[in-house]
Amino acid sequence: MNCDILSTLYVKSNGEILCNDDFGERVSLGSCRQSADDPDIHQTLNNDRYQNIREALKNDRTPWPEVCENCSFFRPDEPYSNDLLQKRIIQKIQIEASLACALKCPECSNLIQIKTRSGGRHFTPEMMADLLGDLKENHYQIRSIEYCGQGEPLNNPRFPELLATARKIYPDTLQRVITNGNHDFAKTINSEYVEETVVAIDGAFQESYEKYRVKGSITKAFKFLNDAIACQKPKGGIVVWKYVLFETNDSERELLEAQRLGDEFGVTRLWFVHSHTGNRSKKYTYDNPHTIPIQYSNVKIDSHPSYFRHAITIIPDEFPHKITGNDSIKCMIAVDRVVIHENGSINISGWANSQTKLSHVTLEIEDQKVGDLAFVVRRPDAGELYPVFSEVLCGFDSLLPPSAVSIKPGQGMNFHLCSDQDRVATFALAPQVKVIVPSQVPNRISGDNSVVCLMHIDQVLIYKNGSIRVSGWANSQAKLSHVTLEIEDQKVGDLTFTMRRPIINELHPVFTEVLCGFDALLPPSAVSIKPGQVMNFHLCNNQDRVATFTLDLN
Numbered sequence: 332m333n334c335d336i337l338s339t340l341y342v343k344s345n346g347e348i349l350c351n352d353d354f355g356e357r358v359s360l361g362s363c364r365q366s367a368d369d370p371d372i373h374q375t376l377n378n379d380r381y382q383n384i385r386e387a388l389k390n391d392r393t394p395w396p397e398v399c400e401n402c403s404f405f406r407p408d409e410p411y412s413n414d415l416l417q418k419r420i421i422q423k424i425q426i427e428a429s430l431a432c433a434l435k436c437p438e439c440s441n442l443i444q445i446k447t448r449s450g451g452r453h454f455t456p457e458m459m460a461d462l463l464g465d466l467k468e469n470h471y472q473i474r475s476i477e478y479c480g481q482g483e484p485l486n487n488p489r490f491p492e493l494l495a496t497a498r499k500i501y502p503d504t505l506q507r508v509i510t511n512g513n514h515d516f517a518k519t520i521n522s523e524y525v526e527e528t529v530v531a532i533d534g535a536f537q538e539s540y541e542k543y544r545v546k547g548s549i550t551k552a553f554k555f556l557n558d559a560i561a562c563q564k565p566k567g568g569i570v571v572w573k574y575v576l577f578e579t580n581d582s583e584r585e586l587l588e589a590q591r592l593g594d595e596f597g598v599t600r601l602w603f604v605h606s607h608t609g610n611r612s613k614k615y616t617y618d619n620p621h622t623i624p625i626q627y628s629n630v631k632i633d634s635h636p637s638y639f640r641h642a643i644t645i646i647p648d649e650f651p652h653k654i655t656g657n658d659s660i661k662c663m664i665a666v667d668r669v670v671i672h673e674n675g676s677i678n679i680s681g682w683a684n685s686q687t688k689l690s691h692v693t694l695e696i697e698d699q700k701v702g703d704l705a706f707v708v709r710r711p712d713a714g715e716l717y718p719v720f721s722e723v724l725c726g727f728d729s730l731l732p733p734s735a736v737s738i739k740p741g742q743g744m745n746f747h748l749c750s751d752q753d754r755v756a757t758f759a760l761a762p763q764v765k766v767i768v769p770s771q772v773p774n775r776i777s778g779d780n781s782v783v784c785l786m787h788i789d790q791v792l793i794y795k796n797g798s799i800r801v802s803g804w805a806n807s808q809a810k811l812s813h814v815t816l817e818i819e820d821q822k823v824g825d826l827t828f829t830m831r832r833p834i835i836n837e838l839h840p841v842f843t844e845v846l847c848g849f850d851a852l853l854p855p856s857a858v859s860i861k862p863g864q865v866m867n868f869h870l871c872n873n874q875d876r877v878a879t880f881t882l883d884l885n
Contacts, residue, residue: 332388333409334399337361338422343480343863344430345450346458348375350384350395352425352480353636354402358395363462370461373469376415379580391852403607403636408792408800408852419471429453429481429487434511435545436610441481452482456492463500464764479509485519494523509573511544513551516558521678528559529571534580535588542579543610553596560597567711567723568600574795576603576612583624592714598629598708600728605634620676621732627706634672661719662748662756669744669760675733682710682727683748684720685755692727693747693754697875702731704746783841784870784878785806791866791882799823802850804832805870806842809877814849825852826868 336351343349346363349356361375370378382602387394388411399405415421430452432441445452466473476497478484485508487493497506507527508520510801520528532552538864540549557571573595586603593601605617615623620632621669666681683692683706692704708726744760784807805828814826830848866882 332391332393332404333406333411334384334388334394335404335406336640337384337388338415338420339404339425340421342424342426342454343448343450344427344454344482345448346454347450350398350862351402353404353406354398355395355404355610356396364465367801371469372465372471372728373821381780387396391854400742402572407817408850415471416461416805419469421466421471421473423475423477424473425461425477425479426454426484427482428478428484428490428493428494430480430482431486432483432511433486433513434483434547436543437545438543439481444481453487453489454493456489456496459493459496459874460500463497467500473504475505475507476501477507477509479507483511483513484508485510485514490519491521491523494520494525498523502582510555511547511552512555512793513547514555516555516562520562522562524566525563525568526561527569527571528563530556530559531573531575532556533575535585535592537557539580539585543575543577550802553592557596564597564599567709569709571600571602572596572598573602573604575606576609577606577608578612578614578616579610581612581614586624587626590625590630593629594627601627601630602633605632609636617672620730631707631728661718663713663717664692664746664748664758665713666760677731679704679731680726680728682708682713682725684713684717684722684725685748685750686719687724687750687755688722688754690751691749693749694731695745695747696743702729704729704731708838712814784871785835785842786814786840786878786880788868788882799853800851801826801853802848803834804830804848805868805880806835806839806844806847807870807877808841809872811844811870811877812873813871815871816853816874817867817869824851826853831874 334351336355339351341349341351342363343353346365347359347508348361348363350358350360358380360380361370361378362373375381376601384394386392393399393405401527401714405501430441430444430448434440462854463473478490478493484490494506505526506523506524507529509529509531511530512530522556530552531544532540532549533543536550537549540552541547544552547836549863556572559568562568563570574590587859590601602613603623605611605615605620620634623632625632662683662685664683668680668681670678672678675769677694679694683689689706691706694701694704704727706724706726706727709723709728711723711726714720714723734782746758746760748755748757784805786803786805788801788803790802799816801816805811811828813828816823816826828846828849830850831845832848833845835847836842836845867884868880870878
């Protein structure tokens with residue numbers, strides 16, 4: 332098991348440190364130091380609550396039962412990997428700069444928190460200086476500082492001071508502001524540099540925009556967006572228009588108008604984001620992301636973090652530092668992250684550069700083209716690290732549609748750096764996760780010549796650390812308690828029934844049990860998993876085996 336919280340610090344406006352910006356807000360992990368006698372941040376990150384999270388995840392236990400299962404940032408299928416206490420690297424500090432907000436968005440918890448939360452409504456520059464100074468003194472690296480929470484960050488009257496304080500203590504750390512944009516840019520951000528400004532404008536027309544952003548003005552938001560572009564882009568900043576897809580703003584006319592406006596304004600990216608709320612778009616969903624009409628290359632399709640729960644995230648350990656494409660041209664590529672979604676889509680982010688002009692990167696698996704990665708993100712950091720390259724627009728962040736090529740054990744991804752139709756160089760990346768989707772399963776067997784049983788394996792994932800995730804379902808006319816997995820006559824683990832699968836009963840009325848689905852992550856086993864081996868799945872009634880199914884890994 333894994334969770335974002337061990338690489339993230341989520342700090343509320345009153346100084347509380349909570350267990351991430353979702354269902355985990357119900358769990359307090361500590362607070363910022365209020366006096367010299369209070370524990371410093373390093374002590375807080377090593378307190379009993381943080382230790383509970385580490386130990387639970389390492390042992391495939393849920394740290395906070397009935398909380399984690401409902402949280403968007405919980406990753407039950409990922410192997411444990413984060414430990415900011417040991418590495419002292421914080422990927423993101425999320426600061427709730429203010430709990431105040433003038434808008435009344437119907438799905439937001441702001442109104443409830445205003446009534447129930449104690450303490451300050453605005454995070455002060457003094458609190459920021461103490462927190463970051465404490466982290467600096469304890470030798471922590473911070474990759475990014477994000478201003479976002481259950482209020483509007485720019486409602487903090489001292490917001491420019493927060494930016495300046497962070498810049499002074501951690502000058503090289505990326506700062507990101509996520510705002511509704513119903514503000515005067517000059518008064519709220521002023522001349523402070525912000526690497527990433529994300530403006531949430533859910534619509535292209537006021538009449539649809541205000542259905543969710545109640546009391547919001549799209550005219551004000553558009554002006555803020557344009558002012559941010561004029562101020563930040565010349566300095567190298569990224570300005571993103573974030574457009575959450577609802578039933579009220581998902582007409583083709585409005586989506587195309589948003590793209591036209593984004594191009595006219597000069598936004599760096601336009602994000603169409605799948606929501607998880609009841610009023611989310613039913614036309615364009617996580618399951619059909621590539622049906623959205625897209626006419627501009629700077630459009631990105633993204634999803635609420637809850638959709639990533641069962642996605643496979645690959646963060647490469649290393650990448651080639653330098654290769655020569657034609658014995659004279661120096662090229663480089665960095666793949667930051669690969670996310671393989673449940674729906675088969677692949678999201679890839681990173682950058683590529685060359686001494687010759689590149690047009691795009693083509694991804695191939697098994698000599699079959701999966702898609703092209705367009706350069707849509709400015710990455711001045713690449714030029715600073717490697718002055719041999721002059722191109723700044725060298726970053727990619729693309730969602731590629733499901734491919735006919737499945738990811739199998741031992742496969743590699745080939746990234747071809749291209750100049751129009753010519754390939755300048757090729758880089759190879761070996762996936763860290765082996766994915767097995769059985770081509771067929773037994774339809775029906777009789778366990779003791781009288782009991783009818785059925786089983787289906789949806790997917791088997793074999794992680795780099797040896798963990799195995801198995802998902803599917805099993806049912807029987809006899810009551811089942813669990814499924815035991817064996818390889819080479821050695822037990823690997825038990826699969827417990829934790830998921831309701833009513834569709835099984837509809838398809839096979841002989842069965843009455845609805846709670847028959849499993850989706851389990853089993854710890855690394857002494858048995859190494861190799862192609863050609865056989866997995867035996869024993870359907871059990873307590874200690875008795877009712878039936879056995881076999882899956883060949885070839």
